[in-house]
Amino acid sequence: MPFQFTQGIMQGYYDFFRLLIPEPQNRIPITPSVVPYTLSWFIPFFFLAYLARRPETYLIRLLLLPTVIATTLASAFRYCWTIPALNVYNWGQGLAAEVVIAKALEYALTPEGILRIGESQPNQPKGKAKAESNGDASIIDEDDRTPLAKSNFSSLIAAFGDALNLAHEMRGAGWKFGVGTHIPKLIRPLERDQFLKVTLWSFIKYFLLLDLLESIIKLFPGVGTPAGGSMFYQNLPILQRYIVSTTIHILTGSALLSGFHMVYDLMAFIAVYSCNDLPSSWPPVMDNPWTADSMHVFWAKRWHQLLKRTFVVYGGIPGYWIAGNTGALLGTFIASGLYHEFAIYAMGRGFDPVVPAFFALQGPVLLLERVWRVGTGRRVGGWVGRIWVYSIMFCLAQPMIDSWHKRGLGGGMVIPPFISPAKFVLPLLVRAFNATVLAK
Structure with a gap:
């Protein structure tokens, strides 16, 4: 009897899991009628972000957390793009869902809420005493109600903006959770019109570069198809x-780098032009990763830091509980690998341990650099460090990229053909080249 009871409980958990994350063949195709369901996660998530900026909301945040996790998982994994060329968007949905869940975990499990730098409580600077009531009820005249209503409305708008900022903040600039995160120096003009002009041209440049790179990748047999294929041609x-x-x-x-720059430039342009964000709030997304001369510098500074907090929440914090700073380092990279691989499950192409293995290897690599520094008194750097970085990223990383291509990454539609100059010009050039070769 106890065994049957336990078995029933486990079956119930499994059925609930498959309700949120069905088998690939049981997923619901995305159509206009189900789009609202794919976006349903935002309402409870945004409310959770709002509560994280309100004092004494710890209990209600804990109670709301399961709803946020369940709706986010269902939105990303229950519904899918069925057109083969759009399968890569399923991966994108999975990646976004994992970021949202990491944020939700931090918002809900931090008792004091999410604080800005210099705050002791949400919206309360350090050293500022709470306003206390004198115990007397105030009598409000009719003439005083309109200013009060305006004040309440302004407070509501401010709270809405605060929650929106928190929900979309990735690197934690100005927030306590972002302390220690490297943010590249500002290199663009801080005058609004000049910033918009430079950002627009940067967006166009990276759009054209990504379009060209994506179109070239699609010329390779197998690799460039939605079905996928190995880049190691036997x-x-x-x-x-x-x-x-x-x-x-x-x-x-290079395509991934261009994509990061392109999307970031587009978001920066929209935020500054339409939302009146300050140009200074949009520092570069990357810090010239090609110049990294150690893996520590590469991961901590040169590569984008948009997902750093996600990996810390999933792996760094639990790793620290288990084994201190070393555990935090190893846990962060293990979480990074699982983050990338669990999301690709949404493409229905199985699980490949090669991807988590590459990211998990980065922890020991950084420990090895630390041993080198302790043993020699010098950091890894210079041209030797550059070769070290390139050997890891251009050689050891190839099986990971191959794993992605075998599952259709290279065949996914990133730039739609109707706005792609390269997809129009490149085939003409290839045909002209082939005709010239055959003529000889």
């Missing part, structure tokens, strides 16, 4: 095979 001699795979690898990495 029919080629080993030297040529790795020259081709390295080329695809560099193209893919």
Whole structure:
């Protein structure tokens, strides 16, 4: 009897799990009628962000957390894009859902709420005493009600903006959870019109570059199709095979970099132009990763820090509880690997341990750099450090990129063909080149 009871409980958990995250063949196609369901997570999540900026809301945040997690998982994994070229968007949904859940965990499980730098409680600077009532009820004249209503309305708008800022803040600039996160120096003009002009041109540049890189990747057999294929072509001699795979690898990495820049520029332009954000609130998303001369510098400064807090919540904090700073380091990178791989489950292409293994390896790599510094008294750096970084990112990372391509990453539609100059011009150039070669 106890065994049957336990089995029933476990079956119930499994059924609930599959309700939120069905088997790939049981997922619901995304159509206009189900789009509201795919966005339903935002309401409880935004309310949770609002509560995280209100004092004495710890209990209600804890009670709201399961709803946020359940709706977020269902929104990302229960519904799917069924057109093969759009399958990569399912991966994007999974990645976004994992970020939202990490934020929700931090908002709900931090007893004091999420504080800005210099606050002792939400919306209360350090050293500022709470306003206390004298115990007397105030009598409000009719003429005084309108200013009070305006004041309440202004407070509501301010609270809404505060929650919106928190919900969308990734690097934690100005927030306590962002202390220690590297943010690149501002390099664009701080005058609004000049900033918008420079950002628009940057967006166009990276749009065209991403379009070109994506179109080139799609020329490779297998790799460039939604069905996917390995970038290690077994029919080629080993030297040529790795020259081709390295080329695809560099193209893919460059496309990812261009995509980050393009999307960030678009968001910065919209925020400054439409929402009156200050240009200074949009520092560069990357800090020139090509110049990294150690893996520590690469991951801590040069690469984007948008997901740092996500990995810390999932792995860094639990790792610290288990094994201190070393555990935090290892846990953060293990979480990074699982983050990337769990999300790709949404594409219905299975689980590949190669991806988590690469990211998990970064923890020991950084520990090795620390051992080098302790043993030699010098940090990893210079041209030797640059070779070290490139050997890891251009050689050891190839199986990870290959894993993504085998599952259709390269065949996904990033830039729609009807706005893609490269998808129009490149095939013409290829046909002209082939015709020239055949003529000879």
